[in-house]
Every structure is written in C-alpha cells, then in structure tokens.
Amino acid sequence: MRLLVSSTVFSSLLALSLMLGLCVCMDSLNQSQSMSEGERLISAGGKFQLGFFNTDNSSNRYLGIWFYNIPSKTIVWVANRNKPLNGSLGLLKIEHGTLVIQDNSGQAYWSSNTRSLSSRSTTTKLLDSGNLVLKYDNSETYLWQSFNYPTDTMLAGMKLGWDFKAGMEWQLTSWKSAEDPFAGHFSYSMDPRGFPQLKLFEDNITRFRSHPRFGGINTSFDSVITSIFVYDSQEAYFSYDLHDQNSLVRFLVNYTGKVQHYKWNTQTLDWTLLYESPSDSCEEYAKCGPNAVCVIVNAVRTCECLPGYVSKSAEGPDTLDPWYSGGCIRKSPFNCSGPEGFKRVKRVKLPDLVLFEMNTSMTLKECENMCLGNCTCTAYAHPFESRDKKGCVFWFGDLLDIRISNAEYEPRELFVRVVASELEGNSKRRKGVVVAAAVILSVCSAIFCLWASWRRRRGQGVRLDVHAGEEEKFELPMFDVVMISQATNNFSHFNKIGQGGFGPVYKGQLPNGQEIAVKRLSETSSQGLNEFKNEAVLIAKLQHRNLVKLLGCCIEGQERMLVYEYMPNGSLDSFVFPGTTGGSCLLWRTKFNIIVGVAKGLLYLHQDSRLTIIHRDLKASNVLLDSKMNPKISDFGMARTFGEDQFLEKTKRIVGTYGYMSPEYVVDGIFSIKSDVFSFGVLVLEIVCGKRNREFHHPDHNFNLLGHTWNLWVEGKAHDLIDEQMEDSFPLAEVMRCIQVGLLCVQKCPEDRPTMSSVLLMLDSESMRLPQPKKPGFYLERIPDGINRRENTAKEITITLLEGR
Structure with a gap:
C-alpha cells in the first residue's frame, strides 16, 4: 500500500x-x-x-x-x-x-x-x-x-492491452520505490504474441503469467468486480467493471513486483488487500522449467515431470528437487508410425501460449485425432469453461509454466501426448489407441496424407550454392509441389496477392488451416536462381519478430518456391500512399510503431545476427504487416552478408529500387549498413508525408521528397511536411523528431548517417538532443520535362544494373 x-x-x-x-x-x-x-x-x-x-x-x-x-x-x-x-x-x-x-x-x-x-x-x-x-x-x-x-494503477474502465489499429498499448509500470513515482522495473501488460495473455515483467524478463481466458467477454471474477476480456482484429485488452459503483477498487503494480487488488474498507478506513500475484512460488513464471508441473503441498513447492517426461538430471527422476528449474525431457521420442495416446492432467493452469494453434469447430475427440496426426503436437486441451462449446488448443514443442491449481474456477484438463508404453495397462484403452492410430494412418484423404508427408519431411536439410564456390547445408522444411498447388487452388488468379521481381505471390492454406504466402520464381523473372538461393539461405537463419518468417521451400524440377507466413494486412505501401487501397489511413501511433519496428528489424540484421546482413532493397512494399499491424521486413533476394571485420563492399551489379538507394551505391557501387540506413530514412519521410520520394511533386519546385523536406527544414517549416490526412490530434514533437531522424539518415555522406542503434535511441528518447542534419543525397532539382513526368508515373520496380561506375 x-x-x-x-x-x-x-x-x-x-x-x-x-x-x-x-x-x-x-x-x-x-x-x-x-x-x-x-x-x-x-x-x-x-x-x-x-x-x-x-x-x-x-x-x-x-x-x-x-x-x-x-x-x-x-x-x-x-x-x-x-x-x-x-x-x-x-x-x-x-x-x-x-x-x-x-x-x-x-x-x-x-x-x-x-x-x-x-x-x-x-x-x-x-x-x-x-x-x-x-x-x-x-x-x-x-x-x-x-x-x-496509465502509471502503476488500474481503475474500473481502464484497459490493459492493445489497440491494433491505433498502435497503442496500455500497460501498468511500477513506481521506482514507495516514495519515488519514477518508472520502476516492473510492468504489467498484455503479451500479444499468439493468444493474448497478461504478464508481469521485470524489465524484459517474465515473472508471472495470468490464467489465459479464451472465451469470456464478461466473467464474474470475484464478488467485487466483473472482469472483461476482448480479443478481435481491432483490440485485445483486459478491463473490469464494479458490481457496486460506490465501492473504491484499484489494481496496483507494486514496486516490489506484485500485482495487487485493493478495496477500500469503510469500517477500518483503510485499504484491504483482496489478493496479489504471484501469490506463491508456483505462480512465478516457469519456476519448474519446461515440461514440468508445479504443485504446492503443505505450503511446500514441488516440481514434477509431466507424464512421459523425466528430469534432465543424470538420475532422471519423475519428481524434481523443489528448487530445481531445469525442467524435463521426453523419456522416449514420439513414434508417429506406432501407437500413441494421451494422459490427462487435471486442474491445471494451461501452458504458456507460445507455439500453439487454436480451433473452435472441433470436438474433443477430433482434437485428439488431429494432435495424433501431427508429429510435432505435444499436448491439447479444451480451452473454454463450458464443455458444451466446441474447440481445442494444440501445443507444439516444450510446455511451459504449468501448475496444479486448487481453485474452483480452474477446471482445465491438459492432455499430454505419450508413447504407448507410457499408457496405463488398460487393454481396452490400449486397443482403442492402436485402432485410433491405425485409422489415422489409413485415412485416404489426399490432403491429410500430403500434410502428414510434409510433417515427416520437416527438418530435412537442403544444400544450396549460396555464393560461387561456397556451399552451406541448413535446416529448412521442404514442401511438395502438389501440396502447394492444392493450397493455392492450383495457383489460381483469385489467390494471387502480389507480383514482384521474383515472380508472382499467392495466398494459400495448408491442410492444418495455417495460411501461407507462396513466392513462385517466374521463368521471366528479373531475379534468378541466385536470388532464390540467397533468400532461402539467409532468411532461414533469421529469427526476429520484425522479419518475415520463412516456413519452407520447394525445389522440384523447374519449380522454385518460397513459403512464408501470411501477412493479412499486406504491404506498408498500400496503407501509406494515396491512390492505393486504404491509402494514408493509419493513425500516427500506428505509423510510429511501424517506424520503430522496421528500425528494430534492421538493427538485428546489422548488429545482432551472426553475420552482418545488408538488405539492399528496403522500401515500403517490402515491409509487410501482420494482423496486429506489426511490421516485418521481407524480400531478402538482394541481401548480402559481411564478415566480422568487413564494413563495406564494392560491386558492379547494382540492385535495388530507385528512390531508396544511397548515392554512393548508385554512383560507385559501394554498399554498407549505411546504405540500408539511407533507405530507412527515405521510408520514414514517406510515412510522415504520405507520398513516395520519386513521385513527389510540388508546384513551386522540382525537388523530390528529400529535397523538399530539406528546404522545409532549413526554412523552419518542417511541420508542413506532415500528411494532411493525419488525425486532428497527434504528438507533434514526436512527428518532428521522426522528420529529423529521417533527414539524419539520408545525409549525403555515409559517415554522417547514424547507425540503427543510434536511430532507435533517438526515436525512443524524448529528452535526447539530436544533431542537426546536413544536406541529403540527391539534392538536385529534376528536369521539368515530359521524360520526368513519364518517369514519375511509372510503377515502382526493383532494378539491376550490371555495370557500376
């Protein structure tokens, strides 16, 4: 208190x-x-x-x-x-x-x-x-x-979560101490990855996870409040209403790392603590490690392995030391061609929703069969409080943060996959499992068989020639041509969602319901087999939330295809530029979050991945947006890697897109991480202005967007650059900071441009004093003739120049 x-x-x-x-x-x-x-x-x-x-x-x-x-x-x-x-x-x-x-x-x-x-x-x-x-x-x-x-307190009517359309997050952040309101180390927020869950963080480390609520909009959580949970394409948040509007209630994230629920006691004239989390050691996040369940017995914590698992320690007991957090591993690997089944664990807090899928149309028996048919499925559960409601959740990989709960409001049951030898000695049950497995294996559905074939082939490496004389073997799932053809309705025109230098892009759906995007190398593509190999090898190794995820590839006969996660909101250019679907309709908060997300993705490529990676073709159409408007950098066909001590490279093969390429790259063929920084600066100014760099026109001059922005900056009128279609109210200082960062990134000399780590620091800090930008690259007026006008009405293309100066 x-x-x-x-x-x-x-x-x-x-x-x-x-x-x-x-x-x-x-x-x-x-x-x-x-x-x-x-x-x-x-x-x-x-x-x-x-x-x-x-x-x-x-x-x-x-x-x-x-x-x-x-x-x-x-x-x-x-x-x-x-x-x-x-x-x-x-x-x-x-x-x-x-x-x-x-x-x-x-x-x-x-x-x-x-x-x-x-x-x-x-x-x-x-x-x-x-x-x-x-x-x-x-x-x-x-x-x-x-x-x-919010600061550290949540009142009735407030929200914790996300407004995806506006790009706004609501979270609580503790005080630094009991007497210092400065933002402390603990925060309580909704993790939007997968199915949204409320989590308590200490800095960036998860300390507590609330029980996932899958179906309830209004749930009577206790005698004081009614909890509200909303999850749709627009928002994901937790809120609450009061049963008695005259009562005084508050949630608090304490500076000691506790989420506390208080109610004012009119008798004692003091705050009464109703409950707090974590309330015991089992509520501390994943305290027993992966594939283990935490149990409180006589006020003492015990960690036990899930059915079919043993401790990672040498002895491999089923019951772990109370303070051991190394978790458990499987006793025996799954045998997808043999009989397997499930053991039920009652009254559990369901595992963390990290690698999972959800289906709301299946019965529990159908869920069991589906999980058995997928060799990577480790468990399933019925997610809803009402058993009359269809649906199930599947988990893949390790199971984290599970505890046995004595609470009456936690009737969940988890069905953990085990091999036949782990099942109870009930011959009837065992026979049923064998029969079920036999039925599944003999299913004649072509889609299901193809899907099972693909699952069995996951993990098979492919050998691709990345650069001349260099071969590298890497793990990447392989897809059948027949499966991809069926997933895309035989590459139907109605499934086509894009066209690039690589070739057409199709939307598809795998037999398990997962939506995919398929890039198919065209015979007439301006990008060839080298770009295909380059993209497959590079992006297969990259793991970052702001980079598009490669699910696998297909190499059969003359076919070359890359299979990606599907981005339902398409590319950024369709939202930013007028004249395209939904053009210039984003709120500033969403635009700013996209800018920061792209910056984080570039920082990972330049600094945090094993090799320094230069994208070389960063532009609005190569930034894809997921269902929550999170940006993901795509198209790595032109990317190049640098060694540990390499800082720049010169090439005679100039690739990229006019309007985004840096001066030293276009003129001399020299590229480095500062080339990507230049492209990022162009992208930032385009997002702020709502106009393309090369297509920008002004009645008073013939400068491109960079030249126009520089002129406004020198005249002290940079605010005139802001898109006229922006909402009525927005943080002007933040927009102006983005304009200044954009100009710093597009400076003519590479050594003057900041690194992406500096860019993120400048975007994140309101008090940081930013340096004054110098004149941008390509600060020349265009020739106002018909050629120039024809050039600016042409579609944006990725170009390849075979000779650089």
Whole structure:
C-alpha cells in the first residue's frame, strides 16, 4: 500500500501556498484558465481530485490524481513522473490544444503531446471515473485522456492491452520505490504474441503469467468486480467493471513486483488487500522449467515431470528437487508410425501460449485425432469453461509454466501426448489407441496424407550454392509441389496477392488451416536462381519478430518456391500512399510503431545476427504487416552478408529500387549498413508525408521528397511536411523528431548517417538532443520535362544494373 503526506522542506512561499489549501471549485479548466500548486480540480461526483503533490522527505512535486473522499492520499496517476518540479511553482494549463505543466519561468515539465488543427476551443475535465480528459468544448470526443497513459494503477474502465489499429498499448509500470513515482522495473501488460495473455515483467524478463481466458467477454471474477476480456482484429485488452459503483477498487503494480487488488474498507478506513500475484512460488513464471508441473503441498513447492517426461538430471527422476528449474525431457521420442495416446492432467493452469494453434469447430475427440496426426503436437486441451462449446488448443514443442491449481474456477484438463508404453495397462484403452492410430494412418484423404508427408519431411536439410564456390547445408522444411498447388487452388488468379521481381505471390492454406504466402520464381523473372538461393539461405537463419518468417521451400524440377507466413494486412505501401487501397489511413501511433519496428528489424540484421546482413532493397512494399499491424521486413533476394571485420563492399551489379538507394551505391557501387540506413530514412519521410520520394511533386519546385523536406527544414517549416490526412490530434514533437531522424539518415555522406542503434535511441528518447542534419543525397532539382513526368508515373520496380561506375 502507498500513502503519501506533505513534506515540510519546501520554501516558505510554496509552504504557504500548500497550507492555504486553495481549491478550484469545479471539475474542469478551459484554455483561458490555469491551475497552480495548492489548487485542485474535483470530479463532479466528488470521487477523485487532481492537484500537485509531493512525497515524504522530498521537495520534488508532481501533478497527480488521487481519491477525494478518503482520508489517505492514495495516488492513482502521475503526469510528470519522470520529470518532477523542484524549485519554482508549477502550473497546469492548455496551450494550442495541448495540456502542459510549466514552472514560473515557462519551462515545460510535461505535456499531453497533442496538437489541435482546429480553431475550436478545448477543455480539460476530471471525470468521476478518475479519467482526466482533454476535449473540444461541447464535444464528447477526447483529444487525449489519462486512461490511455496509465502509471502503476488500474481503475474500473481502464484497459490493459492493445489497440491494433491505433498502435497503442496500455500497460501498468511500477513506481521506482514507495516514495519515488519514477518508472520502476516492473510492468504489467498484455503479451500479444499468439493468444493474448497478461504478464508481469521485470524489465524484459517474465515473472508471472495470468490464467489465459479464451472465451469470456464478461466473467464474474470475484464478488467485487466483473472482469472483461476482448480479443478481435481491432483490440485485445483486459478491463473490469464494479458490481457496486460506490465501492473504491484499484489494481496496483507494486514496486516490489506484485500485482495487487485493493478495496477500500469503510469500517477500518483503510485499504484491504483482496489478493496479489504471484501469490506463491508456483505462480512465478516457469519456476519448474519446461515440461514440468508445479504443485504446492503443505505450503511446500514441488516440481514434477509431466507424464512421459523425466528430469534432465543424470538420475532422471519423475519428481524434481523443489528448487530445481531445469525442467524435463521426453523419456522416449514420439513414434508417429506406432501407437500413441494421451494422459490427462487435471486442474491445471494451461501452458504458456507460445507455439500453439487454436480451433473452435472441433470436438474433443477430433482434437485428439488431429494432435495424433501431427508429429510435432505435444499436448491439447479444451480451452473454454463450458464443455458444451466446441474447440481445442494444440501445443507444439516444450510446455511451459504449468501448475496444479486448487481453485474452483480452474477446471482445465491438459492432455499430454505419450508413447504407448507410457499408457496405463488398460487393454481396452490400449486397443482403442492402436485402432485410433491405425485409422489415422489409413485415412485416404489426399490432403491429410500430403500434410502428414510434409510433417515427416520437416527438418530435412537442403544444400544450396549460396555464393560461387561456397556451399552451406541448413535446416529448412521442404514442401511438395502438389501440396502447394492444392493450397493455392492450383495457383489460381483469385489467390494471387502480389507480383514482384521474383515472380508472382499467392495466398494459400495448408491442410492444418495455417495460411501461407507462396513466392513462385517466374521463368521471366528479373531475379534468378541466385536470388532464390540467397533468400532461402539467409532468411532461414533469421529469427526476429520484425522479419518475415520463412516456413519452407520447394525445389522440384523447374519449380522454385518460397513459403512464408501470411501477412493479412499486406504491404506498408498500400496503407501509406494515396491512390492505393486504404491509402494514408493509419493513425500516427500506428505509423510510429511501424517506424520503430522496421528500425528494430534492421538493427538485428546489422548488429545482432551472426553475420552482418545488408538488405539492399528496403522500401515500403517490402515491409509487410501482420494482423496486429506489426511490421516485418521481407524480400531478402538482394541481401548480402559481411564478415566480422568487413564494413563495406564494392560491386558492379547494382540492385535495388530507385528512390531508396544511397548515392554512393548508385554512383560507385559501394554498399554498407549505411546504405540500408539511407533507405530507412527515405521510408520514414514517406510515412510522415504520405507520398513516395520519386513521385513527389510540388508546384513551386522540382525537388523530390528529400529535397523538399530539406528546404522545409532549413526554412523552419518542417511541420508542413506532415500528411494532411493525419488525425486532428497527434504528438507533434514526436512527428518532428521522426522528420529529423529521417533527414539524419539520408545525409549525403555515409559517415554522417547514424547507425540503427543510434536511430532507435533517438526515436525512443524524448529528452535526447539530436544533431542537426546536413544536406541529403540527391539534392538536385529534376528536369521539368515530359521524360520526368513519364518517369514519375511509372510503377515502382526493383532494378539491376550490371555495370557500376
């Protein structure tokens, strides 16, 4: 619990102001008003108040929100948590559609980072929910709200999770200590990978995972609240409502690393702790390691191997040392051609949803047969509370973070796959398993047989000639031509989703329901077998959430195909540029997250992968977007690798796309990581502006987008670059920082451009002072003739020049 009282270490002026206890007797401020220290806003129903506060033994002051009608000052939100006032008196006011905290000298300590393009007047209001909102007068549409920027406390009506369309995440972050609101080490957020789950992190390490909730929108979690879980293509979040709207309830991420649930006790006039997580050692994430289950017996933790598994230790016992966390391994490998079955583990917290699939149309028996037919399936479970509802979840690989639960609300059962020798000695059951296996093996469905064939062939290596005289064997699943043909409806025109220099791209679906994208090398392709081999070898080794995932390839006869994970939202260019489907319709938060995601992907290629990889063809059409609008860099056919001590290379074979290639590469054939940085800078400016670099036109000059941006920067008008179709309110400072980063990346000299690690630091830090950019490459006016106009109406293509100067 955290209770705060006033300090006595202030200057006499500040102490006098606080003792006066002045109160703004209203719940809102308009743009002609301000609120100073000692004054407060009180919500209309008298539930919350907003004001400046300080903690014990500190002269630092913060703007915060706390409960109004209880004796203890329990802070639920802090505005300037990372930049406190210290000295001059603070002031809250509205300037140009932005809510700001300033001191007497006008220095800003915090702002809502909004920008209103309208001349309408704005108002900030404290609601009875505890939400501080900024809105136009006489409007219920919020330009900004504190509920979108939680600190360490969650109130009823707040959300934890993601708004995929806006690219916004809601999460709780602990205080640094009981007396310091600075952002601490613990955060509570929704992991959007796979099926969303709430997790407690210490920095980037998972410490606790909540029970996954698959089906409930409204679930009566306890006698105090009704929990709400929403998961669709637009949002994934947890929220809650109160059974009694007059009760005071809060969730808190404590600085010690606990997620706590409090309710105000009107009898004792104190906060009552209803529960906290992790509540025991079994709730600590994956405490027993993989393929082990955690059990509390007589208040003592015990780790036990799942059925069919033994300890990794030399003795291999089924029961582990209570403090052993090495986990378990299989006693015997799976034998897909022999009888196998499942053992049931009751009352479990289902494993972490990392490598899994979900089906909502199968019966439990169908789930069992499906898992048996897939050699990589290790377990399955019915995910829903109601057994009348169809569906199952399949796990692949190791099973993590499982515990036996005594809670009545956890009736889940996990069916763990085991070989026949591990099944109980029930002849009838064993016979049933054998019969089931025989039926599965004899199924005459062509699709199922092809799928099983593909599964058996997974892991077979292929040998490809990467560069002249160099061969490398790598693990990559192989697909049959017949299977891919069936998956794509015989490469139907209706399944075609794109066309590149490599050839056509088709959408398909495997027999197990997984959606795929198939790149088929065309006989007339401007890219040939070398590019195919290069992409297959390179991307097979790359594992990063911002790089597209290669599932396998097909090499049969004259066919050369690459099979990728399917990206349902297509390429970035279809969202950014006008004139294309959905052009320029992204909110700024989504655009910024895409910029950061691409930067992270490039950083991995340049620095974190085993070899330095230069992409050489980064552009908007080579950035794909998954269902949650996460960006993934694709198309590695032109990529090159550098050795540990190699920094640049010269080539006579210039490849890439006009408008994205760096000057030293186009002119002299020299490429390095700074070539990719240049391409990234172009991409950033295109995202901000909503126009392509080479197709950009302005009535007053003939510069491309880079030249136009530079001219605006020199004139101090860089804000004019911002896409006119952007939403009414967005963080102007963040957009301007992206413009400056973009210009730094497209500077003419490679040595002037930052590395991707520096780029990410500049994007992430609001207080970092960025260097002033120099003139960009290709700062020349185009010749305003018919040739130029024809050039700019041509489609974007990837070019290959055989001779570089």
